[in-house]
Amino acid sequence: MTGGLAALAGTHVIETSEDMHAFGVRVGGMLRAGDLLVLTGPLGAGKTTFTRGIGEGLGVRGPVQSPTFVIARTHPSLVDGPPLVHVDAYRLGSGLELDDLDIDADRSVVVVEWGRGIAESLREQWWDIEIERPTGAADGDTGDTGDASEERDEPRRVTISRASGPVSIP
Ligand SMILES: Nc1ncnc2c1ncn2[C@@H]1O[C@H](COP(=O)(O)OP(=O)(O)O)[C@@H](O)[C@H]1O
Numbered sequence: 001m002t003g004g005l006a007a008l009a010g011t012h013v014i015e016t017s018e019d020m021h022a023f024g025v026r027v028g029g030m031l032r033a034g035d036l037l038v039l040t041g042p043l044g045a046g047k048t049t050f051t052r053g054i055g056e057g058l059g060v061r062g063p064v065q066s067p068t069f070v071i072a073r074t075h076p077s078l079v080d081g082p083p084l085v086h087v088d089a090y091r092l093g094s095g096l097e098l099d100d101l102d103i104d105a106d107r108s109v110v111v112v113e114w115g116r117g118i119a120e121s122l123r124e125q126w127w128d129i130e131i132e133r134p135t136g137a138a139d140g141d142t143g144d145t146g147d148a149s150e151e152r153d154e155p156r157r158v159t160i161s162r163a164s165g166p167v168s169i170p
């Protein structure tokens with residue numbers, strides 16, 4: 001399988017949260033049913049911001065949020081396209097638990113946050129998307145307002161690569 005995000009393979013520097021959303025919109029416009037995106041990156045990297053853009057690009061019903069209480073949320077299409085299944089695998093222990101969610105990966109676009117090593121059981125091929133915060137960022141600086149909901153804009157590195165592997169759930 002080619003196409004899809006192939007044109008975006010490689011590393012992109014995304015300067016702001018708004019740019020991350022816009023990048024997601026662009027990516028969302030390139031996705032089709034059956035596509036699986038596995039997002040990796042620390043808390044606050046921008047995984048959900050990116051996914052929110054994807055939802056907009058796909059034309060699905062929002063809001064795309066951090067699935068704090070729900071592990072997987074399905075956003076139906078508003079434009080007769082595939083739904084977006086947004087999974088937060090943070091609390092999932094194994095691919096077997098993901099299988100329990102009965103995701104219709106053939107007919108959906110599936111985006112899994114924290115999914116590396118887990119979501120691969122859904123498809124034989126997927127897009128690996130790593131979001132990195134710049135090295136040397138003032139992570140330990142807690143002398144801030146204490147409001148962690150909106151973080152100051154700083155660049156992220158987003159690396160998109162095609163990945164494939166054997167489906168080997170024992
Ligand atoms: N370049 C950037 N790209 C994405 N988010 C950014 C960027 N700069 C700052 N931010 C902030 O980082 C936070 C990312 O949060 P979120 O998308 O929920 O991350 P995650 O889902 O990876 O935990 C938001 O508060 C956002 O405003």
Ligand SMILES: [Mg+2]
Nearest residue numbers: 047048066113
């Ligand atoms: Mg998130």
